[in-house]
Amino acid sequence: MTESVLVTGSSRGIGRAIALRLAQAGHDIVLHCRSGRTEAEAVQAQIQALGRQARVLQFDVSDRAACKAILEADVDTHGAYYGVVLNAGLTRDGAFPALSEDDWDTVMRTNLDGFYNVLHPVMMPMIRRRAAGRIVCITSVSGLIGNRGQVNYSASKAGLIGAAKALAIELGKRKITVNCVAPGLIDTAMLDENVPVEELMKMIPAQRMGTPEEVAGAVNFLMSAEAGYITRQVLAVNGGLC
Numbered sequence: 001m002t003e004s005v006l007v008t009g010s011s012r013g014i015g016r017a018i019a020l021r022l023a024q025a026g027h028d029i030v031l032h033c034r035s036g037r038t039e040a041e042a043v044q045a046q047i048q049a050l051g052r053q054a055r056v057l058q059f060d061v062s063d064r065a066a067c068k069a070i071l072e073a074d075v076d077t078h079g080a081y082y083g084v085v086l087n088a089g090l091t092r093d094g095a096f097p098a099l100s101e102d103d104w105d106t107v108m109r110t111n112l113d114g115f116y117n118v119l120h121p122v123m124m125p126m127i128r129r130r131a132a133g134r135i136v137c138i139t140s141v142s143g144l145i146g147n148r149g150q151v152n153y154s155a156s157k158a159g160l161i162g163a164a165k166a167l168a169i170e171l172g173k174r175k176i177t178v179n180c181v182a183p184g185l186i187d188t189a190m191l192d193e194n195v196p197v198e199e200l201m202k203m204i205p206a207q208r209m210g211t212p213e214e215v216a217g218a219v220n221f222l223m224s225a226e227a228g229y230i231t232r233q234v235l236a237v238n239g240g241l242c
């Protein structure tokens with residue numbers, strides 16, 4: 001039986017790479033976007049060209065009511081998911097004294113509240129499958145060691161790790177694993193001019209940035225049957241940064 005996986009924030013970057021890699025592994029994919037519908041539909045076409053099914057859901061993961069309505073309707077129509085990849089996230093970087101209330105709240109509502117908003121509506125259907133399941137949260141090296149100018153982002157990603165570890169305890173006997181993948185410096189559009197790439201490169205033993213495909217490979221492993229005895233873990237994909 002083909003098993004479907006929801007990948008949030010999958011219209012571009014790391015999320016897109018994850019969706020394509022999981023489709024290559026034989027999963028049907030539930031794509032998600034907040035605003036990039038055209039980009040998401042392009043990924044949908046690529047997945048369908050691989051012989052897998054794909055559909056696009058559009059909502060803001062910080063909007064609890066929208067998450068509940070859209071995800072419950074999708075599960076009612078298509079059935080429970082085998083897996084969920086929580087990838088959608090954003091940054092609002094700046095020195096802490098300069099962070100506005102909106103900078104703090106927006107990052108928390110998307111990166112941390114999104115954990116509850118997305119998983120809660122789909123959790124009981126996953127449990128009722130009475131079969132193996134997978135949840136992977138895309139966190140960050142910032143959530144492990146913190147990062148200058150990212151107090152809000154680091155807090156949100158550290159909170160995500162804590163939430164994932166706690167949920168893994170609750171779901172262990174249900175055969176649903178919960179893990180995190182913590183990327184380091186990855187070459188995506190999320191990097192902006194404020195990221196000190198050259199300075200960070202000196203701290204990376206691999207002496208290069210990672211690729212979205214390398215993150216996707218880690219997620220694909222954690223989604224596989226071979227990872228059935230791995231749960232409550234954080235897999236760092238960072239070239240040795242920490």
